Amino acid sequence: MGSTDSHSRTDALLRVTLGTAAAISVVAVLSIFAFLVYFSLPVFSAEGARQVLSWDWQPLQGSFGILPMVVGSLVLATFAVALAFPAAVLVCAFAYGVGPARLARPVMAVINLMTGIPTIVYAFVAVMTIPPLLRDIFEQGSGFALLGAAVTLAVLVLPTIVLVIDSNWRGLAPRTSEACASLGMSPVQHVFGVLVPVSGSALLSALVLGFGRALGDTMIALMLTGNAPLLPTSALGSIRALTAHIGMVMATAVGGPAHQSVFASGLILLLVTGTISALVRRSVRLEA
Amino acid sequence: MEQLITVAGLSVWFGDTRVLTDVDIEFRRGEVTALIGPSGSGKTTLLRSVNRMNDLFSGVRTEGQVTLALGDEAVQAYGNGMDVALLRRTAGMVFQNPNVLPASIRKNFALPLKHVLGLSRDEIDERLEATLKDVELWDDVRDRLGDPALTLSGGQQQRLCFARVLSLEPQALLLDEPTASLDFLATRRIEALIERLKGRFPILSVSHSLGQTSRMADRAYVLKEGSIVEALDRDALHDAERLQQLAEELF
Amino acid sequence: MRKWRERILVGASWVAAFGVLAVVGVLVVFLVARSAHILGPQLLFGDVPWTRAVFAGARVFDGIWPAVVGTLTLVALSAGIAIPLGLAAGIHVSEYAGPRFKASVTLVVDVLAGIPSIVMGLFGFSMILLLRRTVAQEAKTGLLLAAVCIALLVLPYMIRATQSALAGLPMSIRLLGPSLGMSQTQTLRRVLVPAASRGILSGAILSVGRAAEDTAVIMLTGAVATAGGRGPQDLLGKFEALPFKIFVIAAEHNTAAELDQGFGAALVLLTLTATLFIGAYLLQRSLERRWNN
Numbered sequence: 084m085g086s087t088d089s090h091s092r093t094d095a096l097l098r099v100t101l102g103t104a105a106a107i108s109v110v111a112v113l114s115i116f117a118f119l120v121y122f123s124l125p126v127f128s129a130e131g132a133r134q135v136l137s138w139d140w141q142p143l144q145g146s147f148g149i150l151p152m153v154v155g156s157l158v159l160a161t162f163a164v165a166l167a168f169p170a171a172v173l174v175c176a177f178a179y180g181v182g183p184a185r186l187a188r189p190v191m192a193v194i195n196l197m198t199g200i201p202t203i204v205y206a207f208v209a210v211m212t213i214p215p216l217l218r219d220i221f222e223q224g225s226g227f228a229l230l231g232a233a234v235t236l237a238v239l240v241l242p243t244i245v246l247v248i249d250s251n252w253r254g255l256a257p258r259t260s261e262a263c264a265s266l267g268m269s270p271v272q273h274v275f276g277v278l279v280p281v282s283g284s285a286l287l288s289a290l291v292l293g294f295g296r297a298l299g300d301t302m303i304a305l306m307l308t309g310n311a312p313l314l315p316t317s318a319l320g321s322i323r324a325l326t327a328h329i330g331m332v333m334a335t336a337v338g339g340p341a342h343q344s345v346f347a348s349g350l351i352l353l354l355v356t357g358t359i360s361a362l363v364r365r366s367v368r369l370e371a
Numbered sequence: 372m373e374q375l376i377t378v379a380g381l382s383v384w385f386g387d388t389r390v391l392t393d394v395d396i397e398f399r400r401g402e403v404t405a406l407i408g409p410s411g412s413g414k415t416t417l418l419r420s421v422n423r424m425n426d427l428f429s430g431v432r433t434e435g436q437v438t439l440a441l442g443d444e445a446v447q448a449y450g451n452g453m454d455v456a457l458l459r460r461t462a463g464m465v466f467q468n469p470n471v472l473p474a475s476i477r478k479n480f481a482l483p484l485k486h487v488l489g490l491s492r493d494e495i496d497e498r499l500e501a502t503l504k505d506v507e508l509w510d511d512v513r514d515r516l517g518d519p520a521l522t523l524s525g526g527q528q529q530r531l532c533f534a535r536v537l538s539l540e541p542q543a544l545l546l547d548e549p550t551a552s553l554d555f556l557a558t559r560r561i562e563a564l565i566e567r568l569k570g571r572f573p574i575l576s577v578s579h580s581l582g583q584t585s586r587m588a589d590r591a592y593v594l595k596e597g598s599i600v601e602a603l604d605r606d607a608l609h610d611a612e613r614l615q616q617l618a619e620e621l622f
Numbered sequence: 623m624r625k626w627r628e629r630i631l632v633g634a635s636w637v638a639a640f641g642v643l644a645v646v647g648v649l650v651v652f653l654v655a656r657s658a659h660i661l662g663p664q665l666l667f668g669d670v671p672w673t674r675a676v677f678a679g680a681r682v683f684d685g686i687w688p689a690v691v692g693t694l695t696l697v698a699l700s701a702g703i704a705i706p707l708g709l710a711a712g713i714h715v716s717e718y719a720g721p722r723f724k725a726s727v728t729l730v731v732d733v734l735a736g737i738p739s740i741v742m743g744l745f746g747f748s749m750i751l752l753l754r755r756t757v758a759q760e761a762k763t764g765l766l767l768a769a770v771c772i773a774l775l776v777l778p779y780m781i782r783a784t785q786s787a788l789a790g791l792p793m794s795i796r797l798l799g800p801s802l803g804m805s806q807t808q809t810l811r812r813v814l815v816p817a818a819s820r821g822i823l824s825g826a827i828l829s830v831g832r833a834a835e836d837t838a839v840i841m842l843t844g845a846v847a848t849a850g851g852r853g854p855q856d857l858l859g860k861f862e863a864l865p866f867k868i869f870v871i872a873a874e875h876n877t878a879a880e881l882d883q884g885f886g887a888a889l890v891l892l893t894l895t896a897t898l899f900i901g902a903y904l905l906q907r908s909l910e911r912r913w914n915n
Binding site: 091093094097101102103104105107109111112114115118119121122169170173174176177178181182186190193194195196197198199200201202203204205206207210211212238241269271272275295298300301302329330333334345346349352353356357359360361 | 628631632634635636637638639641642643645646649652653656706707708710711713714715717718719723726727729730731732733734735736737738739740741742743744745747748749751752774777781805806807808810831834835837838841842865868869872873884885888891892895896898899900903
Binding site: 184185255258259261262263264265266267268269272276277280281 | 422424427429456457458459460463464466470471472473474478482483485486487535536539
């Protein structure tokens with residue numbers, strides 16, 4: 084009897100401890116929101132909003148508009164995903180029958196390994212190789228441009244997209260490939276004619292997830308875009324991402340409207356990625 | 372004109388294991404030819420060697436001949452330059468577990484017909500209706516062609532698979548225990564369908580049940596450990612004593 | 623017509639697959655080639671003898687040793703927070719939580735996993751701001767703050783790994799403890815967690831790897847280019863770290879020797895995270911194989 088009591092006490096204690104841990108994670112996320120909102124409060128006034136939601140970033144002249152950076156981030160992420168998503172689908176196609184069966188596993192293993200490469204390493208190698216290359220090829224500009232950053236970012240997010248598609252196709256393909264083979268369909272027809280149409284929602288999730296990842300990257304944007312706080316005009320032009328903007332401003336000024344713009348940027352990023360996460364990750368997990 | 376498929380001297384290895392040894396069978400239009408035997412005897416491998424589905428496994432080796440005399444000329448399934456995709460359309464296969472695609476009923480037809488035969492949307496709709504009527508599924512599904520095929524019952528799914536195969540206009544049918552996963556009623560409906568189809572194509576069917584074989588088949592080959600041990604004609608199949616003996620030997 | 627389109631798709635698939643392999647291959651080869659000649663004690667310790675640097679606390683100013691120590695310390699601290707916390711939370715969600723709490727935590731974990739690391743760094747910085755405005759006017763960013771923020775960053779990995787490892791246990795294992803009369807605590811401790819240990823460990827390793835590679839968080843929470851030539855001396859002080867060092871070298875190198883150091887540091891970091899990652903991957907695979915048999 085006594086030991087049962089102590090067991091049930093231990094059980095209860097454990098339960099509470101574990102529950103606290105879980106609660107901490109919830110509290111943490113809520114605090115992140117809370118802090119960012121608190122410190123961006125000045126932005127929510129009419130005056131603050133006008134300042135921060137403008138198209139000019141020239142702090143020395145009192146302009147703290149972050150809109151060019153918002154656009155810059157969106158354009159950069161879109162460009163990166165526009166490169167990475169088709170490539171990811173093609174890689175998956177290769178692994179799921181279009182390429183020889185014995186190459187499928189090694190290719191996927193390399194993709195998996197890519198997720199272990201630090202972002203800073205991608206950024207470092209890219210910054211040492213791409214700007215000189217761009218300068219040579221195009222004979223203009225500094226080489227620090229949207230193009231270089233987008234390509235590097237595409238390499239970064241490609242494995243994420245591939246792995247999401249793979250986890251969906253892994254369950255789907257065994258069912259469909261035998262059926263399609265017996266109907267006289269070739270592997271290409273199976274992958275692009277059946278697998279792709281049938282996995283449409285997983286493909287969309289993969290794309291959106293990749294987009295979120297691209298949006299959240301800091302180092303590649305910081306090191307490769309040139310960081311000009313201007314609206315994107317061409318692929319060879321320099322832009323600034325919202326993430327890089329935060330990094331740059333925090334490294335220099337402290338306090339004042341420049342700071343507020345940073346917190347507003349952070350809040351925007353948090354809201355966008357939070358929404359993406361809330362919507363997409365659930366459907367990705369369901370499919371897996 | 373007779374439509375005949377002949378298998379001669381067929382041996383199949385999976386890696387180092389010999390699964391079929393020197394198999395000779397034939398099946399023709401107008402008859403249902405059954406393959407019976409204990410599990411592991413190579414029935415499915417034999418069936419799958421006709422449309423070369425075994426080729427999908429790595430480490431497979433096939434020797435012997437499969438001759439399809441279905442038109443003006445006889446064709447060698449394992450001959451040089453054989454278009455395997457065409458072969459598999461010609462000898463259509465229905466599996467034990469209905470393998471409908473995880474898509475709508477219409478898409479189950481549209482995807483293969485579009486990609487394999489390049490049919491237009493109207494042509495697809497025509498064939499869809501015709502073959503679904505053939506398998507007596509049309510009335511059940513005509514109003515819900517956009518519904519997922521997986522919402523159909525097992526028996527309906529299997530009939531859908533038959534229809535799908537028929538829509539590709541095959542010239543022979545290969546059936547791998549087509550009613551094994553179905554209930555009694557669904558089984559009977561499929562058996563009736565097969566009965567109707569046998570006048571149109573040569574049909575080779577792997578059977579899991581001696582009872583079904585006795586009901587449906589015109590001819591049967593008995594397989595044991597990769598070799599044909601007996602060939603039974605219609606009379607033998609209706610000889611109850613003979614069947615009893617066989618059941619004891621095999622199972 | 624169709625044949626022609628199909629051929630293009632086949633060709634494009636081959637190009638994509640080998641293109642990706644080529645990019646990774648070129649990256650690794652480039653890194654190794656550029657740093658091969660300086661791999662060795664000099665990369666880490668400069669001109670200082672390694673024994674003095676490691677054991678006697680001698681200061682190293684032209685080697686990456688302080689950054690290595692900084693990263694290791696940071697990782698140890700943040701793992702020390704995130705692993706137990708994530709394990710506990712994951713166990714709770716998997717074994718105790720009601721459906722509503724479970725859904726909330728899952729949502730929270732998903733959101734946390736998607737937060738850009740710079741935003742996490744901003745959060746850390748904002749905590750210091752708040753402290754400055756209220757109780758501790760002298761508050762500064764430092765190692766402990768960075769460790770907490772990184773712990774939050776990797777917490778999702780740990781929680782998810784624990785959750786899925788436990789969820790993947792077969793029914794037979796789950797029934798074992800109760801059938802032997804064990805209390806829930808005992809079942810967890812003696813049966814379930816050990817059975818799920820590979821998956822949990824894999825999550826822990828992934829968390830460590832993620833903690834080691836992060837740059838944006840530490841950029842805002844106390845990482846500096848040079849912090850006295852030694853590893854971090856106190857929890858509230860500034861510190862060096864490998865990823866930040868690489869960034870600084872890329873941005874501000876003046877000599878070829880400095881640049882070489884950057885390549886060396888990048889290779890060291892890559893080796894570290896790649897090894898961790900491969901370890902986690904192999905663990906995860908062996909776990910899956912075990913339960914699938």
